[in-house]
Amino acid sequence: MMKTIVIDGLGLIGGSIALAIREQWPNYRIIGVDIDERSLRYAKEKGIIDDGCAQLPDIASAADIILLAAPVAVILAHMDQLANIQLKPGVIITDVGSTKKQIMDKAESFNHRGICFIGGHPMAGSHKSTVTAARANLFQSAYYFLIPGIAGHTQHQQAIETLQALLAGLHVKWLILSATDHDQITAQISHLPHILAAGLVNMSQDTFSQSPLSLKLAAGGFKSITRIASSDPEMWTDILLSNRELLIDRIDRFTERLLQIKEALRVHDQDSIRRYFHHAKITRDHIQALPNDPAANFFDLFVNIPDQIGAVALVTRILQEAEINLVNIHILEIREEIDGILQLSFANQRDLSQAKKELQRRGLSVVRGD
Known part of the structure; x- marks a missing residue:
């Protein structure tokens, strides 16, 4: 069944979520809301959204799911707007705000009306902030916090499952906790x-x-x-x-x-x-989570590499040939010596162990593998 998804705020976060939904659910109708006409035009030209508008009240009543992807102050203001609109029966509202207490306190007004509001926060981002930098894999293997409005409420549990299915293409690690925590x-x-x-x-x-x-x-x-x-x-x-x-x-x-x-x-x-x-x-x-911990995020391997042309390329080529998925790579600027430290992040312990074995087999020095 086709659903209408309204994403309020087409920056890096909103745009990336829209892309992931598009890839996972190509038949869903995605409508973007943003006061920046250039962002709307770009997103529509690139197929990130089907349509767009400048004001949330103009489209909110048609939504099956509303995702508020703006700064917290704007989210709070737009929640006030939604409180005065007749929304679709069964609509789910969620957000991606970086703090949750203020948002979830205001969300109580929706819960009293029988509307499910599930707080959300994907723990990933970039130094870039516009929709032009959006990518579907931005959140891969990152934490995505979900905060239910009413703990244990059956309707909210169903809404959480619906959101997790909608955002399955993000490939995140879900964590459910309270706004205070x-x-x-x-x-x-x-x-x-x-x-x-x-x-x-x-x-x-x-x-x-x-x-x-x-x-x-x-x-x-x-x-x-x-x-x-x-x-x-x-x-x-x-x-x-x-x-x-x-x-x-x-x-x-x-x-x-x-x-x-x-x-x-x-x-x-x-x-x-x-x-x-x-x-x-x-x-x-010891900050790295245990391998079987459901809250585990990345599994990091630290490799000592010489400061010479092709050193980083050698590491990535070894991993590519071994068909090991690398989530993230970072050169640690922790010392000014001949050699440097390369931090490699993997989604699971199996990939880390295999990578460590392959790199050592090719003569590279592994400083530490958490």
């Missing part, structure tokens, strides 16, 4: 690191304001841990404000840790400093 997790592992990365870059700019060359020489660990500081400022302003209470608490707690290490430095407390780094090393070295 979601926001606490993302505050710690995503939002706070973005604040710290931006702070390090801004501090370095101030420190080296009279010596521009010094900042240009920044490499190794500095470049690795501040990479996320290149993220979209508008998007991150929206995200932080939508999770501000939790983030204020996280910043306070992190400040306490900085003050502790500052005091250890002041009094020359070697044991405290050593424990500070030792505890972090143990935790970081």
Whole structure:
């Protein structure tokens, strides 16, 4: 049976989801909503959507499923619009907002009307933000959080299954949790690191304001841990404000840790400093989920490669010849030596083990395989 899918927001996320639905369900009608006429025109020309419009109320009543793919502030405003529209019986509403508590609180009004609202958040993205960068495999093997409106409610369970079937082409790892748990997790592992990365870059700019060359020489660990500081400022302003209470608490707690290490430095407390780094090393070295853990995301292999032409190509060619699927590849800028470290990510433990075997057989040094 053909369904009408309305995607409100045709940026990287909305466009990529539309592409995945198109590939999995070619007979479904996909309608894009965006105030940017160029995005609508591009998406229609490329076959990402069947039709488009500028305002959600103009098309919402025809939708079987509505996906809100905009910044959190816009999602909240558009939820208010939907609250005043007569929607199709059985319609499912979902979103891809980076924080969930505000959204799920507002969603209670839909639940009281018998309309299923399932919160969602795919944990993947890119430094690019427009529909022109959309691709169906953007979320492959990434977490996709789903937050039910009413825990254990039969109607919501059916809606979750419908959404998982609709988005099967994303090839994600589904995790169902509460809005509170979601926001606490993302505050710690995503939002706070973005604040710290931006702070390090801004501090370095101030420190080296009279010596521009010094900042240009920044490499190794500095470049690795501040990479996320290149993220979209508008998007991150929206995200932080939508999770501000939790983030204020996280910043306070992190400040306490900085003050502790500052005091250890002041009094020359070697044991405290050593424990500070030792505890972090143990935790970081074991951060990879167990192979049978349903929450496992990527399985990482670290390969030592020489800094010479064709080194990376050799690794990818070995994996291609062995027909091993590589989810992601990243050159770690953690040191300034002759050799470098290549981080290879796989979707499962089997692929990682096979890759390790093939690379070692061809003479490459595997530093670590989680």
